[in-house]
Amino acid sequence: xxxxxxxxxxxxxxxxxxxxxxxxxxxxxxxxxxxxxxxxxxxxxxxxxxxxxxxxxxxxxxxxxxxxxxxxxxxxxxxxxxxxxxxxxxxxxxxxxxxxxxxxxxxxxxxxxxxxxxxxxxxxxxxxxxxxxxxxxxxxxxxxxxxxxxxxxxxxxxxxxxxxxxxxxxxxxxxxxxxxxxxxxxxxxxxxxxxxxxxxxxxxxxxxxxxxxxxxxxxxxxxxxxxxxxxxxxxxxxxxxxxxxxxxxxxxxxxxxxxxxxxxxxxxxxxxxxxxxxxxxxxxxxxxxxxxxxxxxxxxxxxxxxxxxxxxxxxxxxxxxxxxxxxxxxxxxxxxxxxxxxxxxxxxxxxxxxxxxxxxxxxxxxxxxxxxxxxxxxxxxxxxxxxxxxxxxxxxxxxxxxxxxxxxxxxxxxxxxxxxxxxxxxxxxxxxxxxxxxxxxxxxxxxxxxxxxxxxxxxxxxxxxxxxxxxxxxxxxxxxxxxxxxxxxxxxxxxxxxxxxxxxxxxxxxxxxxxxxxxxxxxxxxxxxxxxxxxxxxxxxxxxxxxxxxxxxxxxxxxxxxxxxxxxxxxxxxxxxxxxxxxxxxxxxxxxxxxxxxxxxxxxxxxxxxxxxxxxxxxxxxxxxxxxxxxxxxxxxxxxxxxx
Amino acid sequence: xxxxxxxxxxxxxxxxxxxxxxxxxxxxxxxxxxxxxxxxxxxxxxxxxxxxxxxxxxxxxxxxxxxxxxxxxxxxxxxxxxxxxxxxxxxxxxxxxxxxxxxxxxxxxxxxxxxxxxxxxxxxxxxxxxxxxxxxxxxxxxxxxxxxxxxxxxxxxxxxxxxxxxxxxxxxxxxxxxxxxxxxxxxxxxxxxxxxxxxxxxxxxxxxxxxxxxxxxxxxxxxxxxxxxxxxxxxxxxxxxxxxxxxxxxxxxxxxxxxxxxxxxxxxxxxxxxxxxxxxxxxxxxxxxxxxxxxxxxxxxxxxxxxxxxxxx
Numbered sequence: 001x002x003x004x005x006x007x008x009x010x011x012x013x014x015x016x017x018x019x020x021x022x023x024x025x026x027x028x029x030x031x032x033x034x035x036x037x038x039x040x041x042x043x044x045x046x047x048x049x050x051x052x053x054x055x056x057x058x059x060x061x062x063x064x065x066x067x068x069x070x071x072x073x074x075x076x077x078x079x080x081x082x083x084x085x086x087x088x089x090x091x092x093x094x095x096x097x098x099x100x101x102x103x104x105x106x107x108x109x110x111x112x113x114x115x116x117x118x119x120x121x122x123x124x125x126x127x128x129x130x131x132x133x134x135x136x137x138x139x140x141x142x143x144x145x146x147x148x149x150x151x152x153x154x155x156x157x158x159x160x161x162x163x164x165x166x167x168x169x170x171x172x173x174x175x176x177x178x179x180x181x182x183x184x185x186x187x188x189x190x191x192x193x194x195x196x197x198x199x200x201x202x203x204x205x206x207x208x209x210x211x212x213x214x215x216x217x218x219x220x221x222x223x224x225x226x227x228x229x230x231x232x233x234x235x236x237x238x239x240x241x242x243x244x245x246x247x248x249x250x251x252x253x254x255x256x257x258x259x260x261x262x263x264x265x266x267x268x269x270x271x272x273x274x275x276x277x278x279x280x281x282x283x284x285x286x287x288x289x290x291x292x293x294x295x296x297x298x299x300x301x302x303x304x305x306x307x308x309x310x311x312x313x314x315x316x317x318x319x320x321x322x323x324x325x326x327x328x329x330x331x332x333x334x335x336x337x338x339x340x341x342x343x344x345x346x347x348x349x350x351x352x353x354x355x356x357x358x359x360x361x362x363x364x365x366x367x368x369x370x371x372x373x374x375x376x377x378x379x380x381x382x383x384x385x386x387x388x389x390x391x392x393x394x395x396x397x398x399x400x401x402x403x404x405x406x407x408x409x410x411x412x413x414x415x416x417x418x419x420x421x422x423x424x425x426x427x428x429x430x431x432x433x434x435x436x437x438x439x440x441x442x443x444x445x446x447x448x449x450x451x452x453x454x455x456x457x458x459x460x461x462x463x464x465x466x467x468x469x470x471x472x473x474x475x476x477x478x479x480x481x482x483x484x485x486x487x488x489x490x491x492x493x494x495x496x497x498x499x500x501x502x503x504x505x506x507x508x509x510x511x512x513x514x515x516x517x518x519x520x521x522x523x524x525x526x527x528x529x530x531x532x533x534x535x536x537x538x539x540x541x542x543x544x545x546x547x548x549x550x551x552x553x554x555x556x557x558x559x560x561x562x563x564x565x566x567x568x569x570x571x572x573x574x575x576x577x578x579x580x581x582x583x584x585x586x587x588x589x590x591x592x593x594x595x596x597x598x599x600x601x602x603x604x605x606x607x608x609x610x611x612x613x614x615x616x617x618x619x620x621x622x623x624x625x626x627x628x629x630x631x632x633x634x635x636x637x638x639x640x641x642x643x644x
Numbered sequence: 645x646x647x648x649x650x651x652x653x654x655x656x657x658x659x660x661x662x663x664x665x666x667x668x669x670x671x672x673x674x675x676x677x678x679x680x681x682x683x684x685x686x687x688x689x690x691x692x693x694x695x696x697x698x699x700x701x702x703x704x705x706x707x708x709x710x711x712x713x714x715x716x717x718x719x720x721x722x723x724x725x726x727x728x729x730x731x732x733x734x735x736x737x738x739x740x741x742x743x744x745x746x747x748x749x750x751x752x753x754x755x756x757x758x759x760x761x762x763x764x765x766x767x768x769x770x771x772x773x774x775x776x777x778x779x780x781x782x783x784x785x786x787x788x789x790x791x792x793x794x795x796x797x798x799x800x801x802x803x804x805x806x807x808x809x810x811x812x813x814x815x816x817x818x819x820x821x822x823x824x825x826x827x828x829x830x831x832x833x834x835x836x837x838x839x840x841x842x843x844x845x846x847x848x849x850x851x852x853x854x855x856x857x858x859x860x861x862x863x864x865x866x867x868x869x870x871x872x873x874x875x876x877x878x879x880x881x882x883x884x885x886x887x888x889x890x891x892x893x894x895x896x897x898x899x900x901x902x903x904x905x906x907x908x909x910x911x912x913x914x915x916x917x918x919x920x921x922x923x924x925x926x927x928x929x930x931x932x933x934x935x936x937x938x939x940x941x942x943x944x945x946x947x948x949x950x951x952x953x954x955x956x957x
Binding site for chain 2: 030286303315322347445490
């Protein structure tokens, strides 16, 4: 039997339960023993705009989503019109049959550009500019149509549960989802378990949604028949599974990593990290820690500040006073923090800046994917501005990197920029206990003196460039952003200036030496492959999927993932790139920022590039297409454009 | 036996112009902390950028010299990480009420137990005399190319609106009286403001020593029944009209002294300790974060709401 690999999406208006439907679907599939990946696409809007949740499930963890999908649930006219071409031939299109006469122009939230494209398409086929035309085209494409009379089903649901029409009308998401999952071979009782798990304590809501699911199954069965076959159970039944987003995992990593202070200003897609952490800011210690420390719970102070300037400065103050501190933001907030990064470098204050990238420039695409802040991270801060920059490739890396970033910040008394992005932030996956295991992590704080002697100097000149750290309050001292003596007094003396610049440079040489090569870059796949793909950040699992697909097509490639950009791993990168016959760089930014850095630091010019700029998740299939195109034509640049 | 104020001096050369009001403020701070007998390492002075920003090098403490306008958030971070520390954030009127005014306002909402000192000379001294946010309109000090077109901000009224629970005004050349105000501000639990009027003999040739001394008066001397302390809501309502009159009084007469003090409001630290119950015992800067190099928590226990037990189907 071929391993099942299912892929579907559910679309509807923002605020219409799309997030809930996605969560229920993920939970249902996890209960069935599957490994899942679910990503949410939404607009900068609270209610009404189109949003959708794409889910892929199979036995091994899915690394990418892609279109076309096996099934679409479209809960409103805009969803039908947005996704009618996103289903494979033979796939399912579940939709609200009550909106077929809806005119394209009457859908207010829909983008004009999309309306124009659709009207042109429909006109070219002699079809009127209404929703039904999309259904006709889907049918022509060989898609199996599953119209649901949602309004009628809602009325039945109200009758059956005795609840008001308004309170049950929200359950259309569950109806659509259940109808689709049932036809895909998921047992209704699994969906019911998923519903119960999702709404947990809310008994009444569970009841309404379970009844909604049953009505949907009943309707589908009597009108379209049951599924061809039942989906087999996955191999993870009986396991403990964690369903978490990248935001969640960074929050968990930070708390496990001993974070004691976080400040932040609300911004998409970063704030969910701090908000999640805030829910657990006074937490139970593990048995061992409780016994050894003699305290059952400890807390982390989390402060929502007035702006990002305050967020970073508060974190710097807390860090100077001995706290393990971080702040979290996205590109625009990070821009405001630049001056403070320079202070942290000069005053040698440990701090982690977790940067959740999104589409820029400026406010750009605030809720969409982008990897446009690599150069921003590298060059943040004025003056000579060395710092540590690391980028996480997936959920598991995000968890351990959050801990590692805190370690490095304190060990080297420097800002650490931890780069992540919107895709990781709002993508959920299933994780197992051996993958997220805090006992595998180590906490290191570097040379700290809690009780310094009289002759302690905050900026002592040392061979490795690292001055022992004493927190504010341990002794009289001065931390400063002015050039300073070993004691921290300001100086403009030319000799001391040179000594201090050299000390700080030695610190970065120490960092470059001490970070193990395998933590700076990872070469995935066959090291002897003639083709090397280069990328960084959340494209990792997507490119790993692409490698497998390429191999099926007889193309052998490996993948160089750059994890640490500063200090730049010159030797490690050059070693790989000079061995390859063809190097293809993959990034979600227009300036090809990683390639720019590679050229600057190593002198190696990458000749081929694949980029994605439209704010949608990268697909493994489009990477494969683009690689093949480059290999065939020798093209320098391919822009991939998938997504709705 | 309190320490001598001399013990709070440092080896650094005090680089201000002769006659600068900062000298008086420096002496007042040193005397206040010596009389409060605060150990130098338990004192933190965080200063912004400008002439007054240099103060952190002249007062023996566990200090930090930060960015223009950002002394308050740094002071806040230090205080929250180590609530047993005495923390003073100081800067000029440009620093605190110009570039850093968002922090000047927001700290009041939190009522963090720190003292904010504004060295108010109405000009930007270190950049050679541009108009500060407290310089009244149509005044043309000597470095200005034309008269100032901006109105002046009222720091004490702004502090009041922002939620500061201690508001006082002093005068830089009156070291003894200013010292007393700073002492009370430090001793007050909550966010305190001491606005210190300070002639700048180099750049402010209008608001001079003579200009100030013709106008200032001490509230407790001219109005012996002056009582700005509020401990209940009723008292707040009853005393407010008179306090407000004094907060807005500016011109021919400028009142000095404690303008407002509210002892009913809890501090941010106290609020935190209602959520993190052992916050004072284990503050962020002084708590264990590992045992033998290992994390203190297991994500599978703490974040169990994210865990799905698949055998339950």
